Amino acid sequence: xxxxxxxxxxxxxxxxxxxxxxxxxxxxxxxxxxxxxxxxxxxxxxxxxxxxxxxxxxxxxxxxxxxxxxxxxxxxxxxxxxxxxxxxxxxxxxxxxxxxxxxxxxxxxxxxxxxxxxxxxxxxxxxxxxxxxxxxxxxxxxxxxxxxxxxxxxxxxxxxxxxxxxxxxxxxxxxxxxxxxxxxxxxxxxxxxxxxxxxxxxxx
Amino acid sequence: xxxxxxxxxxxxxxxxxxxxxxxxxxxxxxxxxxxxxxxxxxxxxxxxxxxxxxxxxxxxxxxxxxxxxxxxxxxxxxxxxxxxxxxxxxxxxxxxxxxxxxxxxxxxxxxxxxxxxxxxxxxxxxxxxxxxxxxxxxxxxxxxxxxxxxxxxxxxxxxxxxxxxxxxxxxxxxxxxxxxxxxxxxxxxxxxxxxxxxxxxxxxxxxxxxxxxxxxxxxxxxxxxxxxxxxxxxxxxxxxxxxxxxxxxxxxxxxxxxxxxxxxxxxxxxxxxxxxxxxxxxxxxxxxxxxxxxxxxxxxxxxxxxxxxxxxxxxxxxxxxxxxxxxxxxxxxxxxxxxxxxxxxxxxxxxxxxxxxxxxxxxxxxxxxxxxxxxxxxxxxxxxxxxxxxxxxxxxxxxxxxxxxxxxxxxxxxxxxxxxxxxxxxxxxxxxxxxxxxxxxxxxxxxxxxxxxxxxxxxxxxxxxxxxxxxxxxxxxxxxxxxxxxxxxxxxxxxxxxxxxxxxxxxxxxxxxxxxxxxxxxxxxxxxxxxxxxxxxxxxxxxxxxxxxxxxxxxxxxxxxxxxxxxxxxxxxxxxxxxxxxxxxxxxxxxxxxxxxxxxxxxxxxxxxxxxxxxxxxxxxxxxxxxxxxxxxxxxxxxxx
Numbered sequence: 001x002x003x004x005x006x007x008x009x010x011x012x013x014x015x016x017x018x019x020x021x022x023x024x025x026x027x028x029x030x031x032x033x034x035x036x037x038x039x040x041x042x043x044x045x046x047x048x049x050x051x052x053x054x055x056x057x058x059x060x061x062x063x064x065x066x067x068x069x070x071x072x073x074x075x076x077x078x079x080x081x082x083x084x085x086x087x088x089x090x091x092x093x094x095x096x097x098x099x100x101x102x103x104x105x106x107x108x109x110x111x112x113x114x115x116x117x118x119x120x121x122x123x124x125x126x127x128x129x130x131x132x133x134x135x136x137x138x139x140x141x142x143x144x145x146x147x148x149x150x151x152x153x154x155x156x157x158x159x160x161x162x163x164x165x166x167x168x169x170x171x172x173x174x175x176x177x178x179x180x181x182x183x184x185x186x187x188x189x190x191x192x193x194x195x196x197x198x199x200x201x202x203x204x
Numbered sequence: 205x206x207x208x209x210x211x212x213x214x215x216x217x218x219x220x221x222x223x224x225x226x227x228x229x230x231x232x233x234x235x236x237x238x239x240x241x242x243x244x245x246x247x248x249x250x251x252x253x254x255x256x257x258x259x260x261x262x263x264x265x266x267x268x269x270x271x272x273x274x275x276x277x278x279x280x281x282x283x284x285x286x287x288x289x290x291x292x293x294x295x296x297x298x299x300x301x302x303x304x305x306x307x308x309x310x311x312x313x314x315x316x317x318x319x320x321x322x323x324x325x326x327x328x329x330x331x332x333x334x335x336x337x338x339x340x341x342x343x344x345x346x347x348x349x350x351x352x353x354x355x356x357x358x359x360x361x362x363x364x365x366x367x368x369x370x371x372x373x374x375x376x377x378x379x380x381x382x383x384x385x386x387x388x389x390x391x392x393x394x395x396x397x398x399x400x401x402x403x404x405x406x407x408x409x410x411x412x413x414x415x416x417x418x419x420x421x422x423x424x425x426x427x428x429x430x431x432x433x434x435x436x437x438x439x440x441x442x443x444x445x446x447x448x449x450x451x452x453x454x455x456x457x458x459x460x461x462x463x464x465x466x467x468x469x470x471x472x473x474x475x476x477x478x479x480x481x482x483x484x485x486x487x488x489x490x491x492x493x494x495x496x497x498x499x500x501x502x503x504x505x506x507x508x509x510x511x512x513x514x515x516x517x518x519x520x521x522x523x524x525x526x527x528x529x530x531x532x533x534x535x536x537x538x539x540x541x542x543x544x545x546x547x548x549x550x551x552x553x554x555x556x557x558x559x560x561x562x563x564x565x566x567x568x569x570x571x572x573x574x575x576x577x578x579x580x581x582x583x584x585x586x587x588x589x590x591x592x593x594x595x596x597x598x599x600x601x602x603x604x605x606x607x608x609x610x611x612x613x614x615x616x617x618x619x620x621x622x623x624x625x626x627x628x629x630x631x632x633x634x635x636x637x638x639x640x641x642x643x644x645x646x647x648x649x650x651x652x653x654x655x656x657x658x659x660x661x662x663x664x665x666x667x668x669x670x671x672x673x674x675x676x677x678x679x680x681x682x683x684x685x686x687x688x689x690x691x692x693x694x695x696x697x698x699x700x701x702x703x704x705x706x707x708x709x710x711x712x713x714x715x716x717x718x719x720x721x722x723x724x725x726x727x728x729x730x731x732x733x734x735x736x737x738x739x740x741x742x743x744x745x746x747x748x749x750x751x752x753x754x755x756x757x758x759x760x761x762x763x764x765x766x767x768x769x770x771x772x773x774x775x776x777x778x779x780x781x782x783x784x785x786x787x788x789x790x791x792x793x794x795x796x797x798x799x800x801x802x803x804x805x806x807x808x809x810x811x812x813x814x815x816x817x818x819x820x821x822x823x824x825x826x827x828x829x830x831x832x833x834x835x836x837x838x839x840x841x842x843x844x845x
Binding site: 051052053055056059060062063067089100101104118137138141158159161167168169170171172173174175192193196198199201202 | 231232234235236237239240241242243244267372373401439440442443444476478481482521604721844
């Protein structure tokens with residue numbers, strides 16, 4: 001690498017860079033970035049493209065439903081009744097999940113997405129995704145007691161009692177699974193789910 | 205190439221709605237494997253959830269470090285808008301928060317995975333021996349403001365906590381290299397699985413840098429550093445065990461003598477266990493050995509054992525006022541052996557030191573939206589005995605997107621060996637039978653600070669968040685040099701005392717805005733006033749030379765992170781640092797730029813340009829002998845296997 005690659009435009013750079021030049025430079029760089037962003041800014045008519053991480057997580061949540069046996073007998077679990085997914089503290093994921101599950105079914109059952117607030121009861125859910133929660137262990141515990149699949153998005157999600165936890169690894173969204181937590185929630189996970197998991201926690 | 209590639213490429217491109225609409229539906233059709241293969245844009249990561257931490261905390265994400273082009277820990281710390289980072293020469297830095305910056309800044313506590321980098325020699329951090337594989341850093345939590353209630357003495361102006369990734373997240377191999385005009389480095393790391401569910405990684409690194417340039421020639425400040433280490437993690441559903449360690453050695457160039465030799469090793473064991481849903485414990489043991497042999501100046505060998513135990517529990521969780529109690533104990537034992545050099549002597553040469561502390565903190569929810577925290581730490585040190593470090597915090601969350609918080613704290617900086625045991629020069633000039641030197645003061649006490657903070661954080665939309673903190677602090681018993689013509693035997697002409705005071709005021713603010721998918725802007729600004737004065741009884745002949753921090757009245761940065769099509773990223777950072785008063789350093793603006801490209805799934809190339817606005821600029825120290833930092837270019841290669 002030769003320093004020639006970045007020869008200064010001026011042989012003698014001014015020692016004190018005037019403030020207005022900085023402002024101009026920022027504006028120029030901002031305009032450049034704006035130009036590179038295409039028409040994504042300022043489009044109030046069409047909603048902005050959802051960001052990829054959110055889409056990937058929502059797609060995962062949709063997929064998980066197909067790889068879990070909800071063993072716990074519950075009222076209205078006959079074929080055709082909806083699978084209900086609660087989403088806590090992540091309205092953007094809830095919106096994205098509603099969008100991609102609209103008109104789709106899992107094992108012949110439609111999917112209903114409920115956006116929850118902290119403290120709302122989690123009864124009647126098949127899956128609970130806790131995006132953010134001030135008391136994650138408590139939320140996941142009540143999910144497990146209700147036989148719902150608890151999914152977290154936290155560094156220590158599994159330690160807090162989640163069955164599935166999202167991790168960002170090498171710029172990709174991966175997930176880890178806790179078999180003891182699945183057992184406690186009375187859920188049976190398919191081997192295919194486990195084969196794709198980034199990490200599977202077995203036993204205590 | 206798999207079938208999703210065009211899908212993801214289209215999703216990744218900052219394109220219009222034309223290709224977005226059908227493809228968003230397609231993502232639900234992808235298999236689990238395909239989903240786990242999509243590279244997400246780090247710009248869109250919500251690294252910072254609007255947490256409930258009622259402190260002026262900024263989190264530098266691992267991705268931010270990778271995208272900034274930083275190759276050393278101090279350079280990575282420039283990303284925190286609430287830190288003052290001034291480069292002194294090729295390897296030395298002056299780093300602080302909220303003023304009092306110097307080459308031996310002593311009011312900041314720095315931890316790496318819970319291991320304290322503190323040196324009892326001057327109560328600060330020797331930045332020139334800290335090396336790490338930045339690829340493995342998960343995040344760096346930077347808290348400006350007092351943290352003594354939990355962390356103890358020396359967390360006066362801030363706490364920096366570097367957290368490395370779990371071995372579980374660094375599986376497989378990595379080769380990384382950087383080749384620049386002034387510095388070069390290479391690292392290799394490999395991670396694998398252990399029996400019984402654990403994971404490990406091992407790494408080795410080499411880094412060297414040329415001497416920095418001065419207006420009057422070159423400053424002997426180059427270095428070579430070699431380091432290797434490991435980390436192993438065993439996760440259990442109710443806790444885990446982490447073991448990590450490093451060994452290092454290096455040579456630091458010195459003017460007029462041979463290079464200084466540095467070496468050291470450390471080992472950290474940390475055990476966490478959830479006793480129940482409402483209670484968990486954490487135990488940590490740290491062993492650390494470090495040596496520095498600086499010809500003619502100092503030969504120091506320091507051995508430290510540190511133990512820490514912490515228990516957190518929730519009480520009355522179902523009542524109207526649930527409590528979260530954290531309590532624990534810390535103990536540190538150090539043996540510091542210093543061989544006399546020509547410029548300074550430490551008496552006693554061989555000193556064994558102890559620090560022991562007990563702390564307790566209770567966070568109570570007064571209402572659903574109001575949390576009150578009271579904490580106290582009592583820490584004993586061998587110089588001044590017990591120090592009491594109390595703190596109160598109040599946090600109000602009017603809704604889930606906003607937080608208003610306030611904080612009151614008292615903290616201290618305990619004496620270091622420089623303050624008490626140092627005599628310089630070692631062979632003093634004798635004038636009229638009186639040896640002239642500066643000595644550590646046997647009466648030197650802890651410096652104190654009383655701090656009040658008020659903060660506000662809000663995330664009005666998912667794409668915008670900002671944080672504002674106002675702070676004011678009163679400092680007492682700051683260090684001065686006092687004449688001592690008729691003291692006891694072996695007391696010199698001047699000794700360290702505590703006859704100065706100071707007060708600081710300021711505002712820290714930062715914001716993050718994502719104007720488009722694939723483009724993020726981060727801005728930060730600090731405006732501060734640092735004032736110190738000698739007390740009337742002080743006779744400091746230097747006029748308080750130790751009080752002068754190289755503190756700008758303002759500094760700001762603006763950072764843009766842009767995701768381009770075809771797996772390319774463009775990042776630039778524009779920063780401004782105001783003028784430093786004494787020694788005078790002019791204000792400067794600088795621009796760093798990085799363009800990176802994931803050429804294949806495993807290979808990433810990055811081209812870094814640093815200090816692009818000027819041919820060179822100084823950041824610290826008196827002219828003409830201070831170092832200046834030139835425009836430079838670096839090529840970085842990262843290969844994963």
